[in-house]
Amino acid sequence: MSDQLSYPDLVLDPSIRDWVLIPIFVIMFLMGILRNNVTKMMRSSEKTKRDTVQQNNLLMRARRLRANAGWVPAAAFAARKHHFCDKEKGLLMQKQDAPNPMAAMSDPNMMSKMMQGNMAMMVPQMLMMVIIPHFFSGFVLGKIPFPLTPSFKGMLQRGVNLSTLDTAYITSMSWYILAMFGMRGLYSIVLGAGSTTDDSALMQQQMGMAAGGGQPGQQPDYNKLYATEAENLQITEHKFHLSAAEEKLLRGGKADGVTARGKAKRA
Structure with a gap:
């Protein structure tokens, strides 16, 4: 009775690999490249506004100052900090035009x-x-190297309705679905990180555009960004890395000389 209920092992023809598995993979790969090129052709080139470039550059300068504060002398850091964070004339304290949330929808x-x-x-x-x-x-392409419950039959064995077939075997339609979500790494290697072949990313982008957020046409609130960066810059503790550079250099040269003399004596 146990022999009748056990799933039989299949011997797959190697021609299935050459004429079904590999062609499906190649077709999907070429379709992804074609979709990436068509998407780039359909994408309209948007001109960046001058005010947006200036605001982004200001934020980048403030962040670079905060990140590299230790390499700037104390007087120079204080002058730059006053230039950005002064309550009356500081660049980060100037009020910017509030973005219109309905501008992108219109x-x-x-x-x-x-x-x-x-x-x-x-x-x-x-x-x-x-x-x-x-x-x-109607093709069985391969077998997954781990057991699965019968609940996966509908997902892995589409197109082959055999109740006696082990759940670990996959069909051509299931291979297409698995490969569709598993080729992201290959596309990123061949087409680069900015490729438009990721279905999940495209779906998120469409959902974001439908919700009115995340699209290129919507400007961020620079008042909040400036206020946050000014607060971070004000609480930054300045410690000049080159304050004792001469002493460190002399200690390093003395240590190197002692090491060199020690090596000469041992030789």
């Missing part, structure tokens, strides 16, 4: 950007969902 190009993003994400997936079942249905 942008006529926002709807077209959302439609382009949806097309770049959905059209390739719909095309692959037609190609894979049509050309590669």
Whole structure:
């Protein structure tokens, strides 16, 4: 009775690897590259405003001063700190125009950007969902090297309805789904970190655009950013790293000389 309930072991034809598994992987990889190039072509080049560049540069200068405060003399650091944090004339204390949260929603190009993003994400997936079942249905491609419960049959054995087949075996449709979410690292190596082939990232971007936040057209609140950076700069403790540079240099030279003489005596 136990022999009848046990799952039989399958001997897979090596031709399945050459004509099903590898072609699905290659097709998905080429489709991802094509989608990345099409998305870059559809993406409109947005011009950065001059005020935005100046505000970002001001924040970067203040953060660099705070990060490298130990390499600036005390008088120079105090002068720069006064230049940024003075209550009346400090650059970080100047009031900036408050951003309009509805400006991005009223942008006529926002709807077209959302439609382009949806097309770049959905059209390739719909095309692959037609190609894979049509050309590669009914194939068992491999076996997962660990046991699984029968509840995974519907996910791993799509297109092959066999109750006696072990749950660890995967079909061509399941291989497509697994590879779709597992090729992120390969795309980042081939196309770089800024590639637009990550489906989860595209979905998050679309959700952010629909919610009215996170899109390039929306400006951050520079008043809060300036206030936070001014507070961090004011509480920064200054300690000049080169205050005892001569003594450290002399101690290092003396130690090196003693070590060199010791090595000469041992030789």
